[in-house]
Structures are given as structure tokens and as C-alpha cells.
Amino acid sequence: MAKLRGRGIAAVNYPTGMNLGGDPSQALIHATTTGNFVVTLSSVDLGQGLRTIMTQITAEVLGIAPEAVMIDTADTDTGPHCMGTFASRTTHRVGNAIIMAATEARKVLLDVAGEELEVAPEDLETDGTGRIVVKGVPGKSISVQDAALAAHFKHGRTISGRGIYLKPRSYPDFETGAMDPDSCQAHACTIAEVEVDTETGDVRVLKLISAYEIGRAINPMMVEQQIVGGSWMGMSHALYETTEPYYPNRAHGPVDFLGYLMPGPADIPEYDAVILERPSTNGPFGAKGIGEMTANSPIPAIANAIFDACGARIDDLPITPEKVLRALDAAALAAQP
Amino acid sequence: MKSSYVSFTLNGEEKELLIEPGRRLVDVLREQCGATGTKNGCGQGSCGACTVHIDGVAMLSCLLPAELVDGSEIVTIEGVVRNRVLHVLQEAFLAQAATQCGFCTAGMIMAAKALLDCDPSPSRQAVIEALSGNVCRCTGYEPIIAAVLAAAATLAKRPAAAAAA
Amino acid sequence: MARILEDVFTAERAGSFQAIGRALPRIDAHSHVTGATRYYADRIFPNLLHAVMARSEHHHALIRHVDLSAAQAVKGVARILTHKDVPNNWYTILKLIGLGPDEEPVLAEDRVLYRGEPIVAILADTEAAAREAAAKVKVEYEELPAVLDVETAILPGTPAIKPHGSNVFVYEGRDHFHVHCGDTEAAFREADHIFEHSYQSSPIEHAPVETTGAIAVPEPGGRYTLHSNTQAAFFTLDNAALILGLPFRQLRVVGGTVGGGFGGKVDVIVEPIAVLGAMLTGRPVKYSFSRGEEMQVSSPRAAERIRIKDGVAADGRIIARDVRILVDAGAYSRHSPYGTIKAAAHMPGPYTVPNVTINAWCVYTNRTPSSAMRGFGVTIGDFALEVQMDRIARELGRDPFELRLQNAYRDGDLKAHRKTVEGAALVEVIQAAAERIGHPLSPECRAMSSCQRT
Incomplete structure (x- = not known):
């Protein structure tokens, strides 16, 4: 009986957006009198950080500070349609809708600023902190707040924009399966290092080393959150979780967190990750969805590492200590002459 | 059984409430006191989202009949901010990006x-043990552990008087 | 924080940004750490009714009689909802994207197809009273044989548990979803090695710390506001209105701040009951899953059974891949017909295989309906694919990184579903991961690129 260490690898891809498309999202943007911008959506933040990501995309397109952006979501009386938060779609779909809406609002903003400064709007640029400046003319500028006030009270203009993103629905050919299911694909490769206790069948994940390609990291801190949290969930799926421990037998289903097993704070591995960016042609600033994918590659990487460690090949999730012990017994039996 | 009056202090404020027999403390806090920062995640004592302090001890408010806290001093997440200043733990949760959906956060902080x-400079193992009754489904725990250790490190740098505040 | 590798895809990622790429702190983090974030259940309404469901005790049974008298006698019970109260009791959630037919009852009528299926909803002044009454609902059943195994379910001669006469979802007249390219059988004959293995998963629960729930509040003018933790506000509004026969304008969904979802809050299960209760009583109604319901009754990630047969050339090229997928949808469709297509679309994984056959069945069994979960249709497929790749590498004595690189898809390749690959980066993530652990790669593997084949 021993504690054996092993290493396993897995590489995966993951589609962004609802399979086969047909899943629109919309955004409405308007400036307040004082040059803040309200983005109205009906999209849902499950904790993935939608409000923060959409703030950054809005600020980038309008050329204003993120602090000047307010995200108003999700009230179906006021917010325009969003298909929903799933399929790693919100950064891509809602982000694109916001780019369209913010581009329209920015045009009005610069038109008004141009009139106030008596220059053509093409000669203006935003400085990202709240001023609109004349290119190449230091000191000639107007604040976004003054431009917004002028738009409201002098020019009678609404600084606003409408945006929608739709990947048109693909209808599969049911003879061949030909179809256009995705908008883009994100990628991951994970290496798992595990230790298997051959006496108890217990598997400890020591380290998860990963590389993720996600198009563009709109917010690297939130990417990191998805990586660490998703890797944990992948490890949890690999070794612990099920509502039916003896599937397809329905007996022994857990009804609380004491019976439904997940790794706790004492069970977490060391994480190491790098991010690659290959911007997609259709994502906002090239972004792809990362939310779901992070849970996928750790599962087979851990399964392969268990085999590497002790020769137990387990094709049945979750890989419980019982299954490890049974697989070790079977391997020992098979090795007998 | 009839409803009865129960008195306690909640985040330093005196409360005297008419409480139905068997009513859980978590419901009293949320529905009768407006302290909705305390969450009900399972109602069975298995997730920790409802953790509050009763006379300085972390307890699960979903398992406590409210009659039992008569005369106690209760602190919830709303009472952790003092004079509109965040507690070092709250600051550390922000700095370490230790929240995602936020539903477990109050329980984790409590x-x-x-x-x-009681232990201002705990080991990593002690932090892990303190958090082991609290479920988080988003973060993978590591940022939360890091936040608690970072808060402890901040406390260690402070003069004793400030740390006690 | 994870570092961005700036020397990969350098030209493509060039650009100067002010807000994009910044590690801006989470906007709602401050309200999270102070307990100020408002989730749906943090809206407290006076005069609230609590809904609790009486559920099937059997996997498969006919309902002979439902006796509500003892439940009605419980103090605090305001109303009991049965299927007769639901205006359009039969629905299917993907109706809005054209995947029919209506096949799930909101509340059971003459039969139940899984243990935990809702039969009647108790509305009471307190949750405790509602639970007590739900336990006192007396249902007389006639038990039927249960089909719990997907392989059994699709065998000829197994009784159909579904009214349409089979145990599979029907795709345009076909009993499964099919994808192929090339000639898989011919390629198997040419292959030097054949690998055939089966993989299995069990149902997995989303387990958000906040359980699924909603509060319906009657408003002036005959409208209802739904405070919900749905992942899809309009999807919920539209489906709830269809079930309730309510003009869409009379419903308003307010949400957007959710305590974890992971796909579990995309089904529209609690909202129609909450609104119906509010319609029939004129009072606010809260319906939220208990933790036990969340674990055993809310839809899990489907269990999948996946068999992969690969034909591999002596040099390690996978020249044929045949994949058979059985998705255990449980008793009703929910999102599984969609997820089954997504599972088929994902195969043969991030590899270019010239001859591919994929057959995917969405199979009904007498268990809790499964539905969407993080990585829907892909997560379990990746487990099967990547364990299979490990087997091939070991059997052929190949480096597992290099076998994957050799077969990795690149820009311009054709996928099994006949879409041309663009934006591939599998090669680069494998190279980066190998570099990270100091795993040596051959010069050819180091020189590979997703952008072109050399």
C-alpha cells in the first residue's frame, strides 16, 4: 500500500454562444444630463461579473471612465431582450450589442462636442477619463459632462444608442449533420498532478497547470476567477459529485451538502495558469466565452493522472475511492499469471 | 403554543420582538429585522450561508429557534462595518477578489x-478549518483563504489598539 | 493573477485599449462583502404565501386518486393548486426555439414519470404549514415498471414511458441526431489500430448556494411582478405567460442578481406556480426549492454514456472516429434535445479526423429530468475524448502531448459538421502547457501552428 503520484494531460475546445445560434441580445444606452451613461439590459449576473465586463466594454467604446457607466439590469419592463446567461454567451452577445449601441451614442456625443468646439467631429477624440479633445490641439477640449449638458439643454439631442447582436439561426441538415453551431471556439490544456492512496482509494489533486486561449481577456482578474473556480468545479466533478451515487439505481441520493460531496477548502490544489489571446473575428474586442470551459479540461486530466499514478483506468464519473479500489483490484487480478 | 417576546441586541441595537414558536433565527433576522445580508442557503445547517455571531461565537442561524437567543448579543454582516469603515476582512475580500456571486460571502466573513x-494570526490550516462549514460554489475557496490570511497579515501590522476596534 | 502570454498571436492581439484588459474590481464586490446585495429573496413582502409541492413517491405510476382533505385542514393553508388550475398545463420549454412538442405537465395529471414529480402545490401562510400540508396529501398510485437505464430504454420491446410511443426524442422523424463525413467504415478497415471504449457519467447537481426560487407579486391593473433568480428573464416571462394563458404584457420579470446558476436556473419551473398562486389568491407567493429539492428534483447535468471507436494509423493519425452518445434526459425534454445536438456538434473534439460518424440519442428514463449545466453537452464528451486520447498515446507508446498536437485541428480544416475551422489555438495551448511544466517537445511539435499546416 502506497501513495502514488501521477500526471495527466487533457486538451479541449469550447464553443461560444448558443448551439446553432439564433440567440440575440440587446442593449440600450443613454447619457444623463451630467455625462454619465446608463446601459439598460435584461441580462443576468450569476456571479460571473457581467456588470463589470459590460462597464469596461461601454467605457472603451465611448472613451469615458468606467466610473461614468451604470449598468441597469434586469427588468423586463425597461430592459431590452436578452436570451439569457448560459452557453458562455453573455460577454460575446451582450458585449457586441453594447459596442453597437455605444458606437451610435458616441457619434451623437462627438457631433455635439464638435458643434460646441466649432470643429468637425472627425477631428475629436476621447481621452478615456471624461474629456473630448481636439486632435493635435492641446488645451482645446470639452468635458463629456459639458457636452451632455449642451446636448440636453441647448441642442435638444439625445445622446443614446441601440444595439443588438444576433448570430442567425443555423438549421442542421438532418441527413449529414452539416451545420454552423458556434461563433468561435476557446481552448484549454490542463495538466493534473495527483496522489493516489492505494490503501483507501483516496485521490488528492496536488496541482492543476493550465493554458487557456480565450480570444481577449476583457478583465484578467475575472478570467482568473473563472479559472480557479472552474478548475475547482472540474476537480469536484471528476472525484466527488453526483446526485445518484449508484446510477442508474436511484437509491442513496443525497439531499444536503453532507451527502452531496464536493471538495472543501482543505482539498484544493495549487493552481498555475497562463492565458493566450487569439482574438476571434466576431467577439467584442476578440473575446470568446471562458465561463463554462474552465471546468472541462481538469476532469480527464485528473482521470489520466490517476491512471499514470496507479494503473487504475476509470471510465465512469465520479472517480470515487470505491471505484479506484475496485479498479486496482481488477488490475491486480488481470496481472496474475 | 403562543408567540412570545424575545429580546436581544442586533449589531448593537436593542430589539424586542414578538416571535412565533419555533421560528428560525435566520427568518427573524431577515424578515422581522430587515437584516437580509444573512442568507438562507439550505435550512439544514449544511452550507454556512446563514452564519452569524451569537455572543461572539459563529453559529448557524437556520438551526436556531429564535427563542433561544433571548438576552444574547447578535452580530450579522450588517454589523461588521463600523462607522462606515469596512472591516479588514471585508477589505481583504475585495483586494483578493474573493467574491463572485456573493451569496456565500456574508457567511464566509462571519x-x-x-x-x-480569537486568533488574529491563524495558520493556513486554522483558516481552512474555520471555513470548512461554509460552501462556496463559485470561487474554488482559494481566494477566500487568501483573503482571510491577508486580513490577518494586516491585523498583525496594526497597533493593538487599532486591531481591537 | 494568470499572466497573458504576449508573444503568442502577437500580431492578431495588437491594439491599444483604455478599459479593455484592465483588472477592474468587480463592481458589485463592495455590496457583496457588506451584505447589501439584493437577491430576489431579500425583497420582503407582507402577507406572503409560501408554496410547497407534494411530489410523486414513485419513479413511474398511474395516479388513481388524490385526497386533499387532510392537507386542506392544516391551519394556515390558503389554497391548493392542482393541474386543473393550470390554464395550459402541458408545455415544453424549448417551444420558443421551435423544439416541440408540449410534453411535460406543470402539475401531474393521471400519471407520474419520475420520483419527485410535482402533483399539487400547497399555498400556506408559513413554509412550515405548507410543508406539513404537503406531507398530508394522500395519493393513491398504481405503480408501473420503471425504465431507469438508457440502454434498456432504447431496446426494442421496452415499454415506452412517453405518450409519443418511444423512449427517445424524435428529430425530424429520426430517432436520433446524426452527423457524418467521409467513410468511417472504410477507414476502420485501413486503420492499423482500433480503439473502442465506453465512458459513463452520473447526474450532477448545480448546487448554487442560493436555491432556485421566485416571488410573484400582484400589481395594480392585473399585472404580476416576478422577482426571480432566473438566468434568462424574457425566456422565463414568455414561458410562464404561455403556461398561464396570460397576455405577455401582464408579466414583468425583475432579477439579474443571482446567487450562482451554472445552468440550473434556466428551466422555468418555479415561476409559473408562483404567478398562478398570486393570480388565484391575490397575494404575493414565494416558491423556492428546499436544498433537498434542489439536489433531487431540480434538473441535474445529464448522465451520458459515450462509446468512442477510433481507427488509428501506425504513425498516430486518427483516421476514423465513430461516436455513440446516449444522453439520459430523464422523464421530460427540458433542454436535453438541444444539448444532445450540441454534444454531437462537439465531436470529434478539437482534432481533425477525416472520417467521422456521430450518432446521438436523447433518451427518456423515469428519473428527474436533466437539463442545462456548465459545459452543457460538452463536459462529459471531453472526459470521454481525452481519456480515449490518453489510451491511444499509451498503447502506441507516444508522448500524450505530441499525439494531441499531431491530430490537433488547424485553421482551414473541415470539421465533421462541415464548417471550416477558424481561430484555432489548440496547438498553442498544448505548447504553452508543456512549456509550463518543462515537458520537452520535438522540434516539429514546437514549430507547429494553428494558423497553418507546414
């Missing part, structure tokens, strides 16, 4: 604060 209140 569990961690109970630890730091």
Missing part, C-alpha cells in the same frame, strides 16, 4: 471573523 477575533 466564520472568518469569529476566527480572527
Whole structure:
């Protein structure tokens, strides 16, 4: 009986957006009198950080500070349609809708600023902190707040924009399966290092080393959150979780967190990750969805590492200590002459 | 059985409430006191989202009949901010990006604060043990552990008087 | 924080940004750490009714009689909802994207197809009273044989548990979803090695710390506001209105701040009951899953059974891949017909295989309906694919990184579903991961690129 260490690898891809498309999202943007911008959506933040990501995309397109952006979501009386938060779609779909809406609002903003400064709007640029400046003319500028006030009270203009993103629905050919299911694909490769206790069948994940390609990291801190949290969930799926421990037998289903097993704070591995960016042609600033994918590659990487460690090949999730012990017994039996 | 009056202090404020027999403390806090920062995640004592302090001890408010807290001093997440200043743990949760959906956060902070209140410089193992009754489904725990350790490190740098505040 | 590798895809990622790429702190983090974030259940309404469901005790049974008298006698019970109260009791959630037919009852009528299926909803002044009454609902059943195994379910001669006469979802007249390219059988004959293995998963629960729930509040003018933790506000509004026969304008969904979802809050299960209760009583109604319901009754990630047969050339090229997928949808469709297509679309994984056959069945069994979960249709497929790749590498004595690189898809390749690959980066993530652990790669593997084949 021993504690054996092993290493396993897995590489995966993951589609962004609802399979086969047909899943629109919309955004409405308007400036307040004082040059803040309200983005109205009906999209849902499950904790993935939608409000923060959409703030950054809005600020980038309008050329204003993120602090000047307010995200108003999700009230179906006021917010325009969003298909929903799933399929790693919100950064891509809602982000694109916001780019369209913010581009329209920015045009009005610069038109008004141009009139106030008596220059053509093409000669203006935003400085990202709240001023609109004349290119190449230091000191000639107007604040976004003054431009917004002028738009409201002098020019009678609404600084606003409408945006929608739709990947048109693909209808599969049911003879061949030909179809256009995705908008883009994100990628991951994970290496798992595990230790298997051959006496108890217990598997400890020591380290998860990963590389993720996600198009563009709109917010690297939130990417990191998805990586660490998703890797944990992948490890949890690999070794612990099920509502039916003896599937397809329905007996022994857990009804609380004491019976439904997940790794706790004492069970977490060391994480190491790098991010690659290959911007997609259709994502906002090239972004792809990362939310779901992070849970996928750790599962087979851990399964392969268990085999590497002790020769137990387990094709049945979750890989419980019982299954490890049974697989070790079977391997020992098979090795007998 | 009839409803009865129960008195306690909640975040330093005196309360006297008419409470139905068997009513859970978590419901009293949320529905009768407006302290909705305390969450009900399972109602069975298995997730820790409802953790509050009763006389300085972290307890699960979903398992406590409210009659039992008569005369106690209760602190919830709303009472962790003092004079509109965040507690070092709250600052550390921000700095370490230790929240995602946020639903477990109040319970996590209350569990961690109970630890730091009696052991201001805990080991990583002690932090893990203090958090082991609290479920988080988003973060993978590592940022939360890091936040508690970072808060402890901040406390260690402070003069004793400030740390006690 | 994870570092961005700036020397990969350098030209493509060039650009100067002010807000994009910044590690801006989470906007709602401050309200999270102070307990100020408002989730749906943090809106407290006076005069609230609590809904609790009486559920099937059997996997498969006919309902002979439902006796509500003892439940009605419980103090605090305001109303009991049965299927007769639901205006359009039969629905299917993907109706809005054209995947029919209506096949799930909101509340059971003459039969139940899984243990935990809702039969009647108790509305009471307190949750405790509602639970007590739900336990006192007396249902007389006639038990039927249960089909719990997907392989059994699709065998000829197994009784159909579904009214349409089979145990599979029907795709345009076909009993499964099919994808192929090339000639898989011919390629198997040419292959030097054949690998055939089966993989299995069990149902997995989303387990958000906040359980699924909603509060319906009657408003002036005959409208209802739904405070919900749905992942899809309009999807919920539209489906709830269809079930309730309510003009869409009379419903308003307010949400957007959710305590974890992971796909579990995309089904529209609690909202129609909450609104119906509010319609029939004129009072606010809260319906939220208990933790036990969340674990055993809310839809899990489907269990999948996946068999992969690969034909591999002596040099390690996978020249044929045949994949058979059985998705255990449980008793009703929910999102599984969609997820089954997504599972088929994902195969043969991030590899270019010239001859591919994929057959995917969405199979009904007498268990809790499964539905969407993080990585829907892909997560379990990746487990099967990547364990299979490990087997091939070991059997052929190949480096597992290099076998994957050799077969990795690149820009311009054709996928099994006949879409041309663009934006591939599998090669680069494998190279980066190998570099990270100091795993040596051959010069050819180091020189590979997703952008072109050399």
C-alpha cells in the first residue's frame, strides 16, 4: 500500500454562444444630463461579473471612465431582450450589442462636442477619463459632462444608442449533420498532478497547470476567477459529485451538502495558469466565452493522472475511492499469471 | 403554543420582538429585522450561508429557534462595518477578489471573523478549518483563504489598539 | 493573477485599449462583502404565501386518486393548486426555439414519470404549514415498471414511458441526431489500430448556494411582478405567460442578481406556480426549492454514456472516429434535445479526423429530468475524448502531448459538421502547457501552428 503520484494531460475546445445560434441580445444606452451613461439590459449576473465586463466594454467604446457607466439590469419592463446567461454567451452577445449601441451614442456625443468646439467631429477624440479633445490641439477640449449638458439643454439631442447582436439561426441538415453551431471556439490544456492512496482509494489533486486561449481577456482578474473556480468545479466533478451515487439505481441520493460531496477548502490544489489571446473575428474586442470551459479540461486530466499514478483506468464519473479500489483490484487480478 | 417576546441586541441595537414558536433565527433576522445580508442557503445547517455571531461565537442561524437567543448579543454582516469603515476582512475580500456571486460571502466573513477575533494570526490550516462549514460554489475557496490570511497579515501590522476596534 | 502570454498571436492581439484588459474590481464586490446585495429573496413582502409541492413517491405510476382533505385542514393553508388550475398545463420549454412538442405537465395529471414529480402545490401562510400540508396529501398510485437505464430504454420491446410511443426524442422523424463525413467504415478497415471504449457519467447537481426560487407579486391593473433568480428573464416571462394563458404584457420579470446558476436556473419551473398562486389568491407567493429539492428534483447535468471507436494509423493519425452518445434526459425534454445536438456538434473534439460518424440519442428514463449545466453537452464528451486520447498515446507508446498536437485541428480544416475551422489555438495551448511544466517537445511539435499546416 502506497501513495502514488501521477500526471495527466487533457486538451479541449469550447464553443461560444448558443448551439446553432439564433440567440440575440440587446442593449440600450443613454447619457444623463451630467455625462454619465446608463446601459439598460435584461441580462443576468450569476456571479460571473457581467456588470463589470459590460462597464469596461461601454467605457472603451465611448472613451469615458468606467466610473461614468451604470449598468441597469434586469427588468423586463425597461430592459431590452436578452436570451439569457448560459452557453458562455453573455460577454460575446451582450458585449457586441453594447459596442453597437455605444458606437451610435458616441457619434451623437462627438457631433455635439464638435458643434460646441466649432470643429468637425472627425477631428475629436476621447481621452478615456471624461474629456473630448481636439486632435493635435492641446488645451482645446470639452468635458463629456459639458457636452451632455449642451446636448440636453441647448441642442435638444439625445445622446443614446441601440444595439443588438444576433448570430442567425443555423438549421442542421438532418441527413449529414452539416451545420454552423458556434461563433468561435476557446481552448484549454490542463495538466493534473495527483496522489493516489492505494490503501483507501483516496485521490488528492496536488496541482492543476493550465493554458487557456480565450480570444481577449476583457478583465484578467475575472478570467482568473473563472479559472480557479472552474478548475475547482472540474476537480469536484471528476472525484466527488453526483446526485445518484449508484446510477442508474436511484437509491442513496443525497439531499444536503453532507451527502452531496464536493471538495472543501482543505482539498484544493495549487493552481498555475497562463492565458493566450487569439482574438476571434466576431467577439467584442476578440473575446470568446471562458465561463463554462474552465471546468472541462481538469476532469480527464485528473482521470489520466490517476491512471499514470496507479494503473487504475476509470471510465465512469465520479472517480470515487470505491471505484479506484475496485479498479486496482481488477488490475491486480488481470496481472496474475 | 403562543408567540412570545424575545429580546436581544442586533449589531448593537436593542430589539424586542414578538416571535412565533419555533421560528428560525435566520427568518427573524431577515424578515422581522430587515437584516437580509444573512442568507438562507439550505435550512439544514449544511452550507454556512446563514452564519452569524451569537455572543461572539459563529453559529448557524437556520438551526436556531429564535427563542433561544433571548438576552444574547447578535452580530450579522450588517454589523461588521463600523462607522462606515469596512472591516479588514471585508477589505481583504475585495483586494483578493474573493467574491463572485456573493451569496456565500456574508457567511464566509462571519466564520472568518469569529476566527480572527480569537486568533488574529491563524495558520493556513486554522483558516481552512474555520471555513470548512461554509460552501462556496463559485470561487474554488482559494481566494477566500487568501483573503482571510491577508486580513490577518494586516491585523498583525496594526497597533493593538487599532486591531481591537 | 494568470499572466497573458504576449508573444503568442502577437500580431492578431495588437491594439491599444483604455478599459479593455484592465483588472477592474468587480463592481458589485463592495455590496457583496457588506451584505447589501439584493437577491430576489431579500425583497420582503407582507402577507406572503409560501408554496410547497407534494411530489410523486414513485419513479413511474398511474395516479388513481388524490385526497386533499387532510392537507386542506392544516391551519394556515390558503389554497391548493392542482393541474386543473393550470390554464395550459402541458408545455415544453424549448417551444420558443421551435423544439416541440408540449410534453411535460406543470402539475401531474393521471400519471407520474419520475420520483419527485410535482402533483399539487400547497399555498400556506408559513413554509412550515405548507410543508406539513404537503406531507398530508394522500395519493393513491398504481405503480408501473420503471425504465431507469438508457440502454434498456432504447431496446426494442421496452415499454415506452412517453405518450409519443418511444423512449427517445424524435428529430425530424429520426430517432436520433446524426452527423457524418467521409467513410468511417472504410477507414476502420485501413486503420492499423482500433480503439473502442465506453465512458459513463452520473447526474450532477448545480448546487448554487442560493436555491432556485421566485416571488410573484400582484400589481395594480392585473399585472404580476416576478422577482426571480432566473438566468434568462424574457425566456422565463414568455414561458410562464404561455403556461398561464396570460397576455405577455401582464408579466414583468425583475432579477439579474443571482446567487450562482451554472445552468440550473434556466428551466422555468418555479415561476409559473408562483404567478398562478398570486393570480388565484391575490397575494404575493414565494416558491423556492428546499436544498433537498434542489439536489433531487431540480434538473441535474445529464448522465451520458459515450462509446468512442477510433481507427488509428501506425504513425498516430486518427483516421476514423465513430461516436455513440446516449444522453439520459430523464422523464421530460427540458433542454436535453438541444444539448444532445450540441454534444454531437462537439465531436470529434478539437482534432481533425477525416472520417467521422456521430450518432446521438436523447433518451427518456423515469428519473428527474436533466437539463442545462456548465459545459452543457460538452463536459462529459471531453472526459470521454481525452481519456480515449490518453489510451491511444499509451498503447502506441507516444508522448500524450505530441499525439494531441499531431491530430490537433488547424485553421482551414473541415470539421465533421462541415464548417471550416477558424481561430484555432489548440496547438498553442498544448505548447504553452508543456512549456509550463518543462515537458520537452520535438522540434516539429514546437514549430507547429494553428494558423497553418507546414
